[in-house]
Amino acid sequence: MTSRSPAAVLWDMDGTLVDTEPYWMAAEGPLVESFGGVWTPEQALSLVGLGLGDSARILQDAGVRMHTHEIIDHLTETVSGQLRIGGTPFRPGARELLSGLREAGIKTALVTMSMRSMADTVVSSIPFEAFDVVIAGDEATRPKPHPDPYLQACEALGVDVADTVAIEDSPNGLRSAVASGAVALGVPLMVPLHGLGAHALWDSLAGRSVSDLADLFSLHRLGASA
Template sequence: MTAPPVLSAVLWDMDGTLVDTEPYWIAAETPLVDSYGGTWTHEKALSLVGLALEDSARILQGEGVRMSVDDIIDHLTSEVMRNISRDGVPFRPGARELLADLKDAGIKTALVTMSMRRMATHIADLIDFEAFDIVVAGDDVTRPKPYPDPYLEACATLGVEPADTLAIEDSPNGLRSAVAAGSVVLGVPAMVSLEGAGAHAVWPTLHGVSASDLGELYRAHRKVGAA
């Protein structure tokens, strides 16, 4: 008898998936564009969700921000970090509880984000237990999401096969990255639609979701893939 597939690791996106930081990014972008005489709308802000920070910075340059790409990234990252330090970690519903349950179940975890490492580790350090085995950030990879590189890097560092993992994402680019890497992918929408992005499942929230629930989702889709 063939043994059932086993979920070895859960790979988490950060902004919009683990923590509700997208409003913080928008709050940092708006005055920056305004300060250079531009107008930053909510619709424009949504177009940056899930993009690499370098791409977002170039779009802001196109809106008139006369700063280098690196300076824009540093400025926005510092503003978001400052507000999180002031207000605390804005977890998405159920995210902290699910992380704790994964820890108790002995399932490896990785934070896979296109934010800078200094911000990713800052948020991870604010969690009141050791939530992640590793962090892969935007400045750790050459090709950002939607390329598979960030998730492949996370799997290699954890010492697991992508086929043995489940990724959780809130953006189309993130979903495409995880699917291309070979993970089972759960979409949990925050600010943008995930329709047509390739998620194996889309759940409205992580509230009440357990490590066992993720294991069942993983096994269901691995069985389908093997059929």
């Protein structure tokens, strides 16, 4: 079987492209505590990969007496502030693989549940034109784990989702990728991804190349049609 590159590679942001999940958790705990509540590590992990609207409602259930949009704005500004102070913590191998895809002429999209303002902050820190399309949380018709964000990205790119690879780190994100019909690649960070339908699980993107993605895509698409 000859390997063929996907038409596009679709990237999650928080936890996949950049290691910002600890920033979100550091913002959530003090917010809940400021209203007299308790926020456990288990509760924090339950928000990984969720849309911010869903996360805000869970925080309200934990005692945060703020409107949904106020919680979203507060979390986004707190995490964006950490990025401005500490720089963008890219996950190992992510920028290198992204650069390789661009050099190979393969389309790329960023598909994130973070707000567009934060996505723009992260994208602006990449020293090359990294993405053809960005779909952010305030632009998705329905958030992950629904397939909508990935389907919107493919529509904007002009590609069939079946001809793409989606890279995710969280259960909710992976469910979204699988439901969309993309070849779903899981690269776990904070929580395990076993048993969620990923076509492959990689420990890291470090040392991975465009050829590795092409092999993965061919195995699950060309092999399935053989």
